[in-house]
Amino acid sequence: MFNVKISLFARTRDLEHTIDRLHDKIIEMTVEFREAVDIYLKEKRSDNYRKTSKKIKTIEHDSDVLRRDIESRLYEQNLIPDLRGNILQLVENLDRVVNLFDEVAHKFYIEQPDVPEVYHEQLKTLVKQVSDCAENMAIASRAFFRDLPTLRDYSQKVYLLEKQSDKTSAKLRKAIFDSDLELARKNQLNVFVHEVADIADLAEDCIDALLIFAIKREI
Amino acid sequence: MFEYLLFLSSGLFLGWSLGANDSANIFGTAVGTKMLKFTTAAIIASVFIVLGAVISGQNTTETLNALGGVNTLPAGFAVSLAAALAVRVMLKSGISVSISQTIVGAIIGWNVYNHQETDSQTLINILSCWVMCPVVSGLIAVSLYLLVKKILHCSKLHILWQDFIVRQGMILTTALGGFALGANNMADVVGVFVGSCAFSDASFGGVINLSGIQVLFLIGAIAVSVGVFTYSKKVISTVGKGVLTFSPVVAWIVILSQSLVLILFSSEGLESFLISIGLPPLPAVPVSSTQAVIGAIVGIGLAKGGKEIRWSLVGKLVCGWVTSPLMAFILSYILLSFMENVFRQPVIAIM
Numbered sequence: 001m002f003n004v005k006i007s008l009f010a011r012t013r014d015l016e017h018t019i020d021r022l023h024d025k026i027i028e029m030t031v032e033f034r035e036a037v038d039i040y041l042k043e044k045r046s047d048n049y050r051k052t053s054k055k056i057k058t059i060e061h062d063s064d065v066l067r068r069d070i071e072s073r074l075y076e077q078n079l080i081p082d083l084r085g086n087i088l089q090l091v092e093n094l095d096r097v098v099n100l101f102d103e104v105a106h107k108f109y110i111e112q113p114d115v116p117e118v119y120h121e122q123l124k125t126l127v128k129q130v131s132d133c134a135e136n137m138a139i140a141s142r143a144f145f146r147d148l149p150t151l152r153d154y155s156q157k158v159y160l161l162e163k164q165s166d167k168t169s170a171k172l173r174k175a176i177f178d179s180d181l182e183l184a185r186k187n188q189l190n191v192f193v194h195e196v197a198d199i200a201d202l203a204e205d206c207i208d209a210l211l212i213f214a215i216k217r218e219i
Numbered sequence: 220m221f222e223y224l225l226f227l228s229s230g231l232f233l234g235w236s237l238g239a240n241d242s243a244n245i246f247g248t249a250v251g252t253k254m255l256k257f258t259t260a261a262i263i264a265s266v267f268i269v270l271g272a273v274i275s276g277q278n279t280t281e282t283l284n285a286l287g288g289v290n291t292l293p294a295g296f297a298v299s300l301a302a303a304l305a306v307r308v309m310l311k312s313g314i315s316v317s318i319s320q321t322i323v324g325a326i327i328g329w330n331v332y333n334h335q336e337t338d339s340q341t342l343i344n345i346l347s348c349w350v351m352c353p354v355v356s357g358l359i360a361v362s363l364y365l366l367v368k369k370i371l372h373c374s375k376l377h378i379l380w381q382d383f384i385v386r387q388g389m390i391l392t393t394a395l396g397g398f399a400l401g402a403n404n405m406a407d408v409v410g411v412f413v414g415s416c417a418f419s420d421a422s423f424g425g426v427i428n429l430s431g432i433q434v435l436f437l438i439g440a441i442a443v444s445v446g447v448f449t450y451s452k453k454v455i456s457t458v459g460k461g462v463l464t465f466s467p468v469v470a471w472i473v474i475l476s477q478s479l480v481l482i483l484f485s486s487e488g489l490e491s492f493l494i495s496i497g498l499p500p501l502p503a504v505p506v507s508s509t510q511a512v513i514g515a516i517v518g519i520g521l522a523k524g525g526k527e528i529r530w531s532l533v534g535k536l537v538c539g540w541v542t543s544p545l546m547a548f549i550l551s552y553i554l555l556s557f558m559e560n561v562f563r564q565p566v567i568a569i570m
Contacts, residue, residue, distance in 0.1 A: 012379050019379075080382045081253035082467055087378075146377045217378070219368055219468040 008077075015073050018066055019145060022091065025063040026098055026138035030131040032056050033101045037127045040108050041120050053109050060102035067095045086213040093206040094141060097134055100202055104195050113188050116181070119172060126168045126193065130200045133161035137203040144210055144217070151214055155207045162204040169197035223417040226292040227409070229300035231442040234408040236306050237318050238268070238446020240454055241404065244477055244508040245396030247455040248470035249389040257452055263390065264397035265444035271401025271485075272440035273433050278487045278503040280406040280413055285341045287326040288414055293564035294329055294555060295411040301325040301551035302407070309543055316543050317507030320349065322407040324544025328551025333567040344502050349540055352480055352506040353514025360476035360515035361522045367472060385467045392474045399481035399508075401440055406505050409439035469519060476515040477508055510539065 036052040043049060070091050074084050115123060140154035176189045246260035289295050302321040309316035323345055330337045371381065418431040418438075429437065465473065483489060483501050490500045513533070520528035558564045 008383065012383050016377050016379050078253065080378060083378070145379075147375045149372065217466070219364070219371065219466050 011073070011077055012079070015070065015077075015079065018069055018073070020142070022063055022066040022070065022094065023138045023142045025059050025066065026094060026141075027135055029056065029059045029063075029098055029101050030135045030138075032059060033105060034127055034131045036105050036108070038124065041115060041123065045109060045112050049109070053105055056102050056105045060098055063095060063098045067091050083213065083217060086216065090141060090144070090206070090210060090213060093202075093209060094138070097137065097199060097202050097206060100195075100199050101134070104192075104199070107192070107195065111188065113192055114185065115189065115192075116179075119175065119189070122168060122172045122175070123193070123196075126165055126172060126196055129161050129165040129168060130196055130203075133158055133165060133200040133203045136161065137206055140207060140210060144214055148214060148217060151210070155211055158203055158207045162200040165197055165200040169193050220417060223292060223415075226296040227412055227438070229296045229303060230409050230412055230439065233299050233303040233306070233318065233322075234439045234442030235446035235450070236303055237400075237404055237408055238443035238448075239450035240306070240310065240316075240446075241318070241400060241508045242443075242447045242451040243454045244512045245400060245474060246389070246393045247451075248465065248467070248474060249393060250452075250455055252467045252470060254386050254389050254467055255393065257455075259390075260393050261447050261451070263393045264400075265447050267394045267397030268401040268443050268447070269437065269440040271398035271403075272405035272436040272443075273401075273429065275398075275402035275485055276405035276436040276440075277432060278485050279403055279505045280410040282341060282345065282502060282504050283322065283326065283406050283410040284413065285338055286323065286345065287330045287335060287337065289326060289329050289411040290414040290568040291565050292412070292415045293558045293562070294566040295415060297554040297558045297566065298322070298325040298329050298411045298551050299408075301328060301554050302547050304550050305543060305547035308546060309539070316539055317349075317510055318407045319404060319505035319507050320539065320543040321547035322410070322505070324547030325551035326411065327544070328548040329555060329566070331548075332552050332555045335567075345504050348484060348502060348504040348506055349510070351501070352484065353510045353517070355483065355501075356476050356480040356511040356514035357518025357521075359479055360472055360518040363472045363476060364469070364519050364522050367468060371468075381468065385471050388471050389467075389474070392471060392478060395482070396474055396478040396508075399478045399485065401443070402485040403481040404505055404508065405436050405439050405443070408443065409435050410505075472519065473512055473515040476518075477511040480511040480514075481506065481508060507539075 032052060032055050036049065036056060039046065039049045039052055071088055074080065074087060080087060136154050136157040140151050140158060143151040143154055172193050173190050176186050176193070179186070181189075242261070242264055245264050246255060249255040250257050250260050289298050299322075302318065302325040305321040305324070306316050306318055309321075327337055327342075329335070376384075412435060413432055416431050416435050418434040420428065420430050421434050422428045484504050484506045486501075487503050490502055493500045513535075517528055517533060520526075555566045559566045
């Protein structure tokens with residue numbers, strides 16, 4: 001009986017660390033993504049970009065492993081039965097955000113869009129807003145697990161940053177279509193801007209669900 | 220002895236009903252929310268029901284015997300059967316039923332049938348405890364709810380650790396609830412057979428020595444445990460749908476409050492202590508675990524702002540106060556009449 005308790009204690013502590021590591025990965029991803037776009041705008045598909053892109057791929061892979069580990073342990077150890085479904089959905093949502101970061105970074109690598117210098121600052125602003133939005137989503141998600149009252153503060157930040165990123169992306173896309181670029185380039189840049197902005201939208205969706213789960217978690 | 224066991228069968232049937240229905244109040248939410256396995260919960264509850272019955276079961280029996288001293292075996296059989304049948308009928312009609320309340324109605328039925336005076340002071344004590352039970356349970360639940368909420372807010376405990384602690388808490392509460400049920404409600408099951416107890420003292424390996432009455436309570440507790448194992452799972456799955464709307468933390472607070480209330484109303488030591496410090500005593504009276512649970516749920520509902528309270532529960536509770544003893548009273552009167560006039564059995568001992 002004592003051994004069972006020790007083992008349950010150790011397993012709970014391990015899973016707590018795994019969940020924390022998943023949140024760490026998201027925050028790491030936001031930093032790497034910003035750096036990757038900065039490098040791309042300066043150097044295009046350089047070795048430096050290749051390295052950063054590889055780091056992003058590794059983070060995405062690691063977070064996949066962590067997600068699967070959390071999901072299987074929650075079921076195998078029959079933990080948090082009342083909220084298990086919600087937590088699985090939350091972990092899936094977080095993973096979708098990580099995947100989208102990876103997809104966009106990879107798309108830069110494959111398609112090598114030629115972004116005119118005049119749009120660099122706006123694109124960097126958009127990437128910063130989107131990264132901050134995802135970072136706050138990760139912090140809000142962490143708060144869901146251990147500090148429910150602060151969840152609302154971070155959620156509010158996510159909503160504000162998503163709104164700002166929408167405005168920035170709309171401005172940028174308008175500027176692109178108002179320019180004299182070829183239609184094919186306009187379309188390509190438009191898709192890129194759209195996909196970067198989608199990350200913030202996905203983070204916002206994640207927070208919407210999280211706030212519902214939080215109502216259920218309140219005692 | 221055979222005759223004694225035959226007449227005791229109605230008490231054992233009542234015990235089985237108690238185990239089948241009231242154990243859902245002890246560990247129903249723990250099993251329903253999948254925090255504990257049914258077998259684990261049933262074993263823990265049964266062991267502690269037996270301990271509660273044997274160690275503290277006699278305290279509430281004295282109150283019931285003060286209300287009416289059913290003193291023949293056939294009368295005990297009829298009174299117990301009346302209570303058991305009233306429980307079945309009330310459960311079918313969906314009204315909150317308490318075995319404690321039906322047995323009181325049935326005992327008063329015996330008093331009236333035999334033209335015995337009902338001790339009004341004891342009756343007032345019992346009736347006031349029925350009202351106090353959900354109120355005290357509600358007060359305890361609200362205090363625990365606010366305390367736990369504050370602790371969770373300040374401690375910033377990870378959800379996994381909350382789950383871990385609640386799980387361990389539910390194991391302890393199942394044990395406490397089992398003990399409380401055995402201590403408080405065993406008088407309902409075998410209390411009317413105490414006056415005609417045919418068991419002699421027993422010793423188990425020279426270590427555990429039980430009086431004849433404790434042996435009677437042990438047998439009653441075993442009947443309750445059989446009810447726990449054979450039928451409570453079905454009751455839990457039926458009533459679980461309503462209970463599962465709580466979070467495990469709230470469910471745990473509800474069970475803990477209910478267990479504490481049952482212990483408060485079973486402890487003669489506490490009664491003497493409250494009198495000694497000049498406070499109104501909580502007499503050792505069998506109370507309803509179901510109504511203690513309803514009191515706790517309503518209390519927490521009020522603490523949350525009152526929007527989530529299902530007032531129909533309160534209606535059922537008040538309705539149960541009147542209808543349960545009334546139905547048992549009528550059935551007891553009819554069965555005693557049958558016992559005396561059809562089966563020619565004595566329903567009162569001439570002193």
